[in-house]
Amino acid sequence: ATDALELKTVPKRLLVMGGGIIGLEMGTVYHALGSEIDVVEMFDQVIPAADKDVVKVFTKRISKKFNLMLETKVTAVEAKEDGIYVSMEGKKAPAEAQRYDAVLVAIGRVPNGKNLDAGKAGVEVDERGFIRVDKQLRTNVPHIFAIGDIVGQPMLAHKGVHEGHVAAEVIAGMKHYFDPKVIPSIAYTEPEVAWVGLTEKEAKEKGISYETATFPWAASGRAIASDCADGMTKLIFDKESHRVIGGAIVGTNGGELLGEIGLAIEMGCDAEDIALTIHAHPTLHESVGLAAEVFEGSITDLPNAKAKKK
Known part of the structure; x- marks a missing residue:
């Protein structure tokens, strides 16, 4: 998604791999700028985390803007001089490889805990790259705290901000905890x-x-x-x-x-x-x-x- 914001020109045809929130948001931006948008999603609905009746209303509207290819996956991507050729298979897959000016891979984010050298400070990083914390955002090293995407799902800015508040308050000596009943999600x-x-x-x-x-x-x-x-x-x-x-x-x-x-x-x-x-x-x-x-x-x-x- 970050790379998509750095494109120097607006692609005439853009393929979004992944029908989750990030992919659909970037598709919305580039459609508004004039791009023709194809979205390929392996599940039977976009935004898999949301309820089907909610997504049904969304899909009816968005289908007028995007070409949605559900229950479909990419099998090959080949860069050529005149564009990027993508082959797919599945329920809505086109028979021939399709040419695109750009392809956005939006199939999830990966934690970078193993790239931070946190282990040198004794901080434990799990096999996926997340740093485990308690409800006060403390790591296994009592004076080191962690907040945001690195501590796990959901990877949302408003969640990270609240975690930051709690961590700062705990460091200041307050007996506060991060224990929300709910965290909102918005596409x-x-x-x-x-x-x-x-x-x-x-x-x-x-x-x-x-x-x-x-x-x-x-x-x-x-x-x-x-x-x-x-x-x-x-x-x-x-x-x-x-x-x-x-x-x-x-x-x-x-x-x-x-x-x-x-x-x-x-x-x-x-x-x-x-x-x-x-x-x-x-x-x-x-x-x-x-x-x-x-x-x-x-x-x-x-x-x-x-x-x-x-």
Whole structure:
């Protein structure tokens, strides 16, 4: 991704290897600059970490801009005088090798712990290259701390900043710890895909009995007026306690709307807490409250599936 920012010219045809967040973000940038974008992804959806229903909304919109080749992988890359020729195999693979002006490899980041010579200071680096730390960001050497990507997933700037705060406070003598309930993830694409807390897949893996509630932006006056009515806000609730345990938003500026959901999870809010909070109208932000109303069965902006029939 760093190399992609250093290109001297805008490639006419760009292949993005990997349909994760970084690849799609860079594809979004270069599409805006005029590039023709192909994305090859070995899984059956882009952004594999996100829930399928959320990605489905995103894919429908992005397919108008990108040529998505899912369940497909690259088998050979050959640089020639007139471009880079790429051969692929899989469900959406073209029969012949395709010529591109540039190829972006966006299949993940590798920790560089073994390149830091941390071992010379006695700091332990695991086999993958990560440095292990405790909840105060201390390494196995008590006076040496580590933060950011080097200490493990998720590799996100806002996570690293908070780790830095905690490490500095601990060094200053405070009894602080890095122990967040949730860390938000956002794909800065158009539309944006943002989620925080548990996904449905994670809830299933943890054996949590859950229920989802979604509010389609097609029912939002603000979204209709802003030409982004194809978005969606989704909340995931613990079925027994009714507490919100996760949420996702796909739509224009979706990442800007995620904060309330993250705070609700940290504070242990239930659906009623969110539904009874008055949200400004007309806003995209009110879709969070309306999704909670869907779960509660108090929604009036949509047909109420939970309404009690007399």
